[in-house]
Amino acid sequence: MLRCRTYINPFVNWIENGRRWRCNICGVLNDVPSAYFCHLDEQGRRRDADTRPEISEAVVEYIAPAEYMVRPPQPPAYFFVIDVSLQAVQSGVLARVAEGIKSGLVDLTGDDRTMVGFITYDNSVHYYVLRGGSSGPQMLVVSDLANLFVPAPEDLFVNLADSRDVVHNFLDSLPDMFSKNQVRDSCLGPALKAAFTVSKQVGGKMCVFQSAMPNLGDGTLQFRENPRIMGTQEEYQILRPGNMWYKDTALEFSKAQICVDMFLFPFHYIDAASLGELPRRTAGQLYSYPSFDATTDGPKFVSELRRTLTRETAFEAVMRVRCTKGFKINHFYGNFHIRGTDLLALPNCTSDSVFGFEIQHDEHNVNNSVLTVQSALLYTSSEGQRRIRVHTQALAVSNSQQEIMETADAETITCLVSKRALEISLSNSIDTARTKIQQTCIDILRSAKGGGGYGGAGYPSQQQQEEKEIPASLKLLPLYTLALIKNVAFRGGNDVHPDERVQARMRMACMYVPDCRYFVYPRMLSIHDMDGSAGRPAAEGVEVKPSTVAGKLKVVLPKAVNLSGERLLASCVFLVDSGVDMFLWVGSAAGEEVFNSLFGVNSIEGCSSAEV
Template identity: 50%
Template sequence: MGGGPGVGPGVQAQPSYPGMAPPHAAATAPQRRRCCVLQVTTYFKFEVSHHTSTLKYHINFNFEASHNVAALCAGAGYGGGAPGGSYGAGPGGFGGGAGAYGAAPQGAPAGPAAPAAASHAEQLPGIHEIDITIQADPRVMRMTVGEIPSSASAHAQCKLPIGAIIQPMGLDDQIPPYGGCEVVNFGSQGIVRCKRCRTYINPFVSWMNNGRQWRCNVCGMVNDVPTSYFCHLDANGMRRDRDQRPELAYGSVEIQAPAEYMVRPPVAPVYFFVIDVSANAVNTGMVAAAVAAIKACLDRVPGDERSQFGLITFDGSIHFYNLKSTLSQPQMLVVSDISDLFLPCPDDLLVNLAESRAVVDALLDALPQMHRAARSVDSALGPALNAAGKVMAHLGGKMVVFCANLPSLGEAKLKHRENPRMLGTDKEHLMLKPDEPWYQNKAQDFSKLQICVDLFLCGAQYMDVATLFQLPSKTGGQLFYYPGFNVQRDGVKLQAELTRVLTRATAFEAVMRVRATRGLRMSNFYGNYFIRGTDLLALPNCTPDSVFGVEFAYDEQVLVASVISIQAALLYTTSTGERRIRVHNVALPVKTVCQEIFNSVSIDALCNLVAKQALDVALTSGLDAARARIQDVCVEILRATRGGGYGGYGGAQQQPAGMPEAIQLLPLYSMALQKNPAFRGGAEIRPDERAFIMAQLVNMPVDDSRCFIYPRMFSIHDMPADAGTPISAEAAAAEGMPTAGRSTLVRLPPVVNLSAERLTSDGIFLLENGVGLLMWVGRAANRALVASLIGAPSLEGLDTSALALLPAAAQPGGSSGDACARVNAVVAALREERAQHYLQLMVVGEGDGQNEHRFFWHLVEDRAPFPGGGMNYAEFMQHVTRQSFGG
């Protein structure tokens, strides 16, 4: 929160109070924030005590478990049971963890049998020995704090959650100013890593013995420098070739992985589609929209000439398609007995896309017509998933599933469990939990087979989103939901989001491990993954839209290091078949003064993590408990600031003048989060909608959650003449101008507070909440301007659900046409920033019943008649301030 698009991540905006500019209105020059990482490693420990007359020495010998790769590949998979997971092991294990994930691959040297003894008080690199200005980009790793409390007691005193929001592929959008990492090839010497904890060499290690040894910044072990990697040190103790070594000069690098980091040779990328062709799917236009988007993307999918393609359809039966390249037309084979499923022509169901392109195109062109007379209302989703899994089992890959009905046939059929009487009660959260364990079990099986599921739900009725979400949730996939799908309204959104899924950079067969300097440990993960062991995240796919939250806890009462280093490493296969290890590093100073720690807070990352924590509470204990958790975090932090030397700030004041500047927005955002559709009370949000919102939030990056928690509302009718026009990044930084966009920065209109008092009948307001756009049009708004925007001078008598913003090209000249062009530019820039989801625009008229009511949901500074919404901002500020004083 703090700062709108175009503001550097981590830049703090001024607080928003009635009568003041809202937080998104402030912007300053970009600044870089610090990020964090952590490792949990299991060792065998032996303690030897030596007594003298005056001294007692305690020495801990740590021996890393060493295993043969056979242990890792038990069942032919990287976690067991999978025919060919590519990863999970590097020399001594990819992550150096215990059990299967600490295994050494065949042909690679096993972990050292007896590494050097290490005292628990072993030195770690000091802050004076490293260049702490070298950090991973905050777009890939952002910490909730920029400085770490020096002890567990100091952490308990300041009450700040310590965690990181990690987006390991966040630099891969290939849109300026984004770009990939520097690539490093260590050659025949092998990758330089710590022999004990397996940390990758990075900018925060220290150098010893004139460059012949280096000290690990995670565990403190002294490692010998390979002869071919040796370089003398300069007068500051830094390697003289540091600027020529990306792994020492940059916070993020991409390492080429040698053969010993593979369990099997790289396989071709697989794109397999499972499409519902029941009557509902065909009649709503879902099938036609999906196949049109698939065909349009075939020339852009990553993987060049190696890509594999397959497709099945289902209703009450399963329909297979022979796509052999020698055929002139695809052949459809129907299996009606879903209880005894088999694969007809198994060798021709998954084909090389380039070789069979003509047959694939013919199938996609014919598919809507082939099923145009569909009468079946049944859905055999479970058997269809089984069939697709059998086809993909030997390769893994991406499975894209389209479903328009509640699964009703075969195994994994679901019952209609939506109960309106449970809405708004203490039992509502039971409908937000998965019901049928089959989907979670199947997702775990898919994860072992390196199959990722991206799920598109387009049902007109109840779908049990909470249960079906288990498929993408455990396989590194993503969920998309279009309630009451209508192709005129939702077709563009579906095609845009499917295009993003198929064309974005993708890491296949990935695993991720996070490490941190001794004294910290990971206590929780958030995101779409399946965890193996204690700290290895299995990710059949990882993309620029994959986001993970990591929460840290203290492993020791006192941190012995003066700087904490955190490293996140993603081991994966590129779409072109290369093994890579993407490594992100951050370092944070250790502080003893709470005031300094409070001033280092990233309010955006903090609230993102708190929201993810609250989701867990909501699913286990209910929405009331989740809102209480959000408020308790706020109150505890406010109370802790007084112990940090800030004093009181008055229960009656709206502006928390005595509060640390970095957290002045915390009360506002805490109130807004409680009123968010993910957590708000009442009976207005159906279980499917809330489950989808929760699924979005758990995988939401910091830049999106800023507006998801506290939306931005722009005044359109009186926007300045330069709003909606391009501006350079340099000029925006110099002017402090809020902007949006990636390929081109666009000036944004004025931002107003989220209160109904700001709305006027002659006004037009555009609201963005991170996942969608709403345009509120007053009854007395300028008729020429309204006509230029939507094609009619007023909304009276119109079905607003079908309205869309007119393209600028359709407008004549003049002031209204110019305004329409600039509004289009603003909308396009906002959509470009939110690449993960297409921001669909809903037009809302003043007095427009239910639609206007939903618009008012986002005006979080006002009172609202639902549990969690009973206070406006001034009242909430008084309330939490009084509570922080023990009142």
């Protein structure tokens, strides 16, 4: 007999006056234990539904019983692996890294069990003994990369509360310790191995800061940049990892519950495609700051690092998504490693994690009127509690093509199409991916106009189709489609740097719907004609559209206008925001008054871009 594995939820069917319930996912009939029994009301709803979150709320969290633990819940743990070679020091990266970590450590979530550790590296690996009570950290240098010596982990991976002073001293002195470093080499692989050996018993988050292409020991990468193949059928070769070491290492890390967030500061080709395998398969993120400038890029980097450290983080997590019988989930998108057929291994899962999936129906005729999707995330909270967070969503199922098209969401479609196209460009070519993006849009619009592609009786004639309007819900799909094809991730031509392409791809793979919309089709805010309300918090009690305000204070944004070349008149000033970067576009003939109020100068000639 089948055992039902569904978590009880608001959408199950109660029968026999509440003695049994039919599962809305697997269809099995379950007995209600007598302790849980409650009578039903006239609508067939349990009378106690409003007092029980698990049958009235779509999101609930359970404290997991002991059988959901293979070991005691881990403490929150952060390990930092820092490149201190010449490039990292001279560019100011190292100073900003120390500053960012220090600022993040002050506001970490979690309790006093939190652990931290540090390794730095250039042509050798440097360990730091951070015993509490000592005046400063003790540094151990290991140059034999082939037979890497690792000191006792308990001195290197320490309790933050016990060692806070020595950790702060270490971070304050770190930039000076290497200020005269002339070593250009980078042994990232051995440094990662050392960090793994130290932290594998605990797990947690590993932040890696890399400025040059690794050239010593395991994980050495080759210079593969070749402008001639960018934009051609052959480009997929450099989008794929050139070295399996990072993928293999990532799987080892995933098993040990270690998630890698990787921060790259490339001044030349760094092979982000190979390095990116680490965050991709350990549920981490890749950040990249090309030609890092400590003054202009520093604040963005520090704030992204701070967010990485201080946001809500679930440790040693796994997630499974189930859906109603007759449907199946046929593909997952995002950063994770799949264990078995459908268990997503997530050493970390954060409030910024995004996973996409596609649902397919198994049978040609679907009888259900509702499709239920339930995800269960089993994780350890930063307070050390093993929990299960369950999301349940019920979606209406329809056989009417018109109904489906009218309720379709152009932004969600674009987000999912982009994720699918990323995979096509890797397995096939970017050219094929662009064709697929375009074809998907054409198929959807044709379908929205009543064409099924099958011809024959029952479908409107070609003329009827041409006259039929596209539903409002899909009006912007052609625009998003064209914008997606022009995005750095998919654009043709050879003006895109391979690392830039990889970074855009990595971002897009984990983007949620509104972020993806702006990344694909940036918003353009009109600056030259802002009215008095712009830049101030919205008036209290006034209903505002979320897209017209920003931040907790709901600061009113300047008016958004269509992103089109025709709008870029010489007399105008626009702020273009992709959610990742912002560009200020200043027309050469923008009025003196505009220049004066924005930049304090009379014309563009007197304007320093660094000061802006």
